[in-house]
Amino acid sequence: MDIEVFVDSDDIDPVYFKRAYFLGPGNDNAQKSYALLRDAMKGSGKAAVCRFVMRSTEHLAVVLVHSDVLMLAILFFADEIRDPHREIDDLPGKVDLSPRERQMADQLIGTMSGPWHPPHYRDTYRERVNELIEAKIAHGKVREANRAPAQTDVSSLTEALQASLAAARARPAGKMSRKMKRQPTSSSKAN
Numbered sequence: 001m002d003i004e005v006f007v008d009s010d011d012i013d014p015v016y017f018k019r020a021y022f023l024g025p026g027n028d029n030a031q032k033s034y035a036l037l038r039d040a041m042k043g044s045g046k047a048a049v050c051r052f053v054m055r056s057t058e059h060l061a062v063v064l065v066h067s068d069v070l071m072l073a074i075l076f077f078a079d080e081i082r083d084p085h086r087e088i089d090d091l092p093g094k095v096d097l098s099p100r101e102r103q104m105a106d107q108l109i110g111t112m113s114g115p116w117h118p119p120h121y122r123d124t125y126r127e128r129v130n131e132l133i134e135a136k137i138a139h140g141k142v143r144e145a146n147r148a149p150a151q152t153d154v155s156s157l158t159e160a161l162q163a164s165l166a167a168a169r170a171r172p173a174g175k176m177s178r179k180m181k182r183q184p185t186s187s188s189k190a191n
Contacts (some may be wrong), residue, residue, distance in 0.1 A: 001050050001061075003048045003049070006046040006048055006049070007047055007049055008046060009045055009047060010045070012075075015076075017074075017076075018076050019073070020071055020072065020073045022065065022069050026068075034070065038065055041070075047062045048062065048063040050063060059075075060077050067125055108165045111169055
């Protein structure tokens with residue numbers, strides 16, 4: 001792995017991040033070097049941009065400090081990042097919004113705001129697929145899924161904001177649905 005430059009960690013646009021791995025010192029002889037690099041990078045707020053080859057492919061990456069651990073984040077190369085303005089042809093430009101619409105949007109965001117708590121979010125699609133597999137094994141048949149709700153035709157942004165705000169207010173502050181709160185059944189490490 002060749003470090004090319006140290007950059008401010010905050011200067012790396014999240015759109016470049018592909019995958020992350022935790023790095024360890026490897027052996028007892030590297031403990032001091034690992035701690036020195038980690039602490040120096042943490043103190044400076046810098047990240048190390050580097051390149052390495054894995055499975056006959058060159059990768060661009062960045063070494064960051066995550067808590068008290070070094071983390072290697074593989075990045076996309078710049079030519080792999082798509083320009084959303086070229087990919088999405090119907091992005092809105094400047095839109096005239098009424099003060100009331102803006103106020104309701106701000107209220108909706110405020111009502112639905114809460115702390116970031118990663119364990120609340122799980123791969124519910126995978127869980128449902130596993131439940132179907134288990135049901136098929138146990139009973140030899142599965143229940144057909146409910147049809148997706150029809151697309152709504154919202155003609156008024158104000159009406160849509162009012163409906164969303166009413167739904168958000170109906171939930172207690174900071175409460176998530178029962179499905180989101182349930183903890184994963186197996187332990188796994190985040191990458």
